[in-house]
Amino acid sequence: MGIPDGSPMNMSGPTKVCVIGAGLSGTELVFQLSKLGIDVVVYEARLNGTYKDGAHDTEKFAELVCSNSLRSNKLHTAPGLLKEELRLYGSLLIGSADRNSIPAGDALAVSREDFSEELTKKVFSLPNVKVIPEEVKDLKDLLGIYDAVCVCAGPLASPAISAELKELTGDEYLYFYDAIAPLVSAGSLNMDVCFKASRYGIPGEEGGDYINCPLTEQQYHAFVKELLDAKKAPLHEGDEGVFFRGCMPIEAMAEDSPLMLLNGPMRGDGLIDPKNYSVPYSAVQLRQDNLCASIYNMVGFQTRLTYGEQERIFRTIPGMENAEFLRYGSMHRNTFINAPKVLGPDMSLLAEPKLFVSGQICGVEGYIESIASAFYTADGVSRRVLGRPLFEFPKITAMGSLKHYLAASDHSQFQPMKMNFGLLPPLNDAEKREFVERGNRKHQTRLALSKRSINCLKKIFGLN
Ligand SMILES: Cc1cc2nc3c(=O)[nH]c(=O)nc-3n(C[C@H](O)[C@H](O)[C@H](O)COP(=O)(O)OP(=O)(O)OC[C@H]3O[C@@H](n4cnc5c(N)ncnc54)[C@H](O)[C@@H]3O)c2cc1C
Numbered sequence: 001m002g003i004p005d006g007s008p009m010n011m012s013g014p015t016k017v018c019v020i021g022a023g024l025s026g027t028e029l030v031f032q033l034s035k036l037g038i039d040v041v042v043y044e045a046r047l048n049g050t051y052k053d054g055a056h057d058t059e060k061f062a063e064l065v066c067s068n069s070l071r072s073n074k075l076h077t078a079p080g081l082l083k084e085e086l087r088l089y090g091s092l093l094i095g096s097a098d099r100n101s102i103p104a105g106d107a108l109a110v111s112r113e114d115f116s117e118e119l120t121k122k123v124f125s126l127p128n129v130k131v132i133p134e135e136v137k138d139l140k141d142l143l144g145i146y147d148a149v150c151v152c153a154g155p156l157a158s159p160a161i162s163a164e165l166k167e168l169t170g171d172e173y174l175y176f177y178d179a180i181a182p183l184v185s186a187g188s189l190n191m192d193v194c195f196k197a198s199r200y201g202i203p204g205e206e207g208g209d210y211i212n213c214p215l216t217e218q219q220y221h222a223f224v225k226e227l228l229d230a231k232k233a234p235l236h237e238g239d240e241g242v243f244f245r246g247c248m249p250i251e252a253m254a255e256d257s258p259l260m261l262l263n264g265p266m267r268g269d270g271l272i273d274p275k276n277y278s279v280p281y282s283a284v285q286l287r288q289d290n291l292c293a294s295i296y297n298m299v300g301f302q303t304r305l306t307y308g309e310q311e312r313i314f315r316t317i318p319g320m321e322n323a324e325f326l327r328y329g330s331m332h333r334n335t336f337i338n339a340p341k342v343l344g345p346d347m348s349l350l351a352e353p354k355l356f357v358s359g360q361i362c363g364v365e366g367y368i369e370s371i372a373s374a375f376y377t378a379d380g381v382s383r384r385v386l387g388r389p390l391f392e393f394p395k396i397t398a399m400g401s402l403k404h405y406l407a408a409s410d411h412s413q414f415q416p417m418k419m420n421f422g423l424l425p426p427l428n429d430a431e432k433r434e435f436v437e438r439g440n441r442k443h444q445t446r447l448a449l450s451k452r453s454i455n456c457l458k459k460i461f462g463l464n
């Protein structure tokens with residue numbers, strides 16, 4: 001479907017746009033620009049075979065660096081709504097995620113290898129796209145060559161790009177820390193101890209989607225004590241431990257309160273251990289990570305413990321005594337710009353109007369939010385190079401409310417944002433009458449917000 005409207009007004013000769021980084025937003029952006037008939041040159045550092053940023057492991061486009069989940073698919077959740085809207089906008093990545101999904105209850109989890117493989121092939125097959133397997137080290141050079149340059153270098157943007165963005169944005173180039181969860185091989189888990197179940201699934205139901213490791217109260221407290229005493233990897237010199245709220249390392253949660261993990265990644269409630277038909281005091285959940293179910297990731301177990309400590313301490317979790325770690329958890333410094341202060345409505349930098357940004361670096365947070373931002377940038381770039389009017393992403397939709405957050409939130413305390421219902425304007429009385437059904441109030445209000453949004457987009461796309 002793409003971004004609506006757009007009879008191009010200025011089609012005098014082919015325009016060339018450069019995209020730096022074929023991660024989640026870069027891959028979507030390249031596809032959307034290509035669909036609009038714009039010639040695109042995309043630089044991807046990881047294709048040069050030597051570039052490393054400490055989180056990406058492959059030379060594939062749109063690599064999911066940590067979790068393989070694109071979060072809930074349910075319409076009464078904010079990520080569910082954002083994904084549904086992205087489907088209406090014709091998102092390449094969400095389409096690919098749907099095709100490469102693997103079981104994960106209500107969540108859209110994907111086989112990360114198949115997802116990236118399909119997207120890499122797709123970009124290479126686009127006739128008006130050229131891929132350059134290089135790290136960009138000089139933005140100014142590119143600004144002299146292309147009609148527009150889009151920085152999609154992600155939260156771990158290379159040092160050279162980071163330095164240039166810092167020069168252009170000064171103190172408005174910010175950072176926070178977040179961390180990756182470990183991956184383990186399924187064959188190394190002790191299934192005499194672990195059990196398969198989805199949270200709130202039917203007790204004893206054959207094969208729930210998750211593998212669960214149950215802990216008694218005593219085992220939980222012993223585990224937390226080990227976490228608190230464990231060795232942690234150091235932060236960058238001069239940095240403070242500013243962690244992203246939705247992605248706190250488990251040891252940081254335990255430091256806040258020894259019981260905090262029981263309300264987070266070590267919740268036991270909603271699970272029934274079929275060995276004794278009781279709810280475990282606590283549980284560690286593992287989610288399938290590839291199509292053939294040979295790899296599982298430890299849900300919510302992002303950590304900055306040293307690798308040795310991860311092996312030692314995580315192997316005290318019942319069922320993980322012999323766990324084989326295929327990837328260790330690790331911590332990363334994420335950078336982003338103060339969007340409301342330094343970006344124009346078309347996603348270009350006020351200080352350098354030929355330079356556009358997209359992805360997490362522009363101040364959204366999360367896989368699907370990074371994908372969403374590619375549509376804002378595709379829209380801005382197409383206005384610049386094709387003379388199309390900017391599309392008003394409606395504020396009552398997830399896409400519009402997230403864009404509005406980037407444009408209009410308080411820049412003195414700006415932080416990257418995940419999609420959430422708090423961004424959407426509340427329902428007015430007429431909308432309540434039209435969209436709210438009977439039932440659980442919170443659930444129905446959220447569902448109504450989603451229905452209002454989808455209804456609005458369907459009207460715009462002529463789908464009603
Ligand atoms: C460690 C970590 C874990 C995360 N875990 C999750 C998670 O579990 N769930 C979630 O929803 N979000 C997570 N995020 C947040 C975010 O959603 C992802 O980082 C997401 O991939 C961001 O998309 P992006 O397109 O902005 O950047 P990326 O997907 O990172 O893409 C950036 C691309 O730019 C390339 N690049 C960088 N510099 C250059 C250069 N100079 N020249 C050429 N190419 C360059 C990189 O190689 C990369 O391919 C995590 C982030 C980090 C850092």
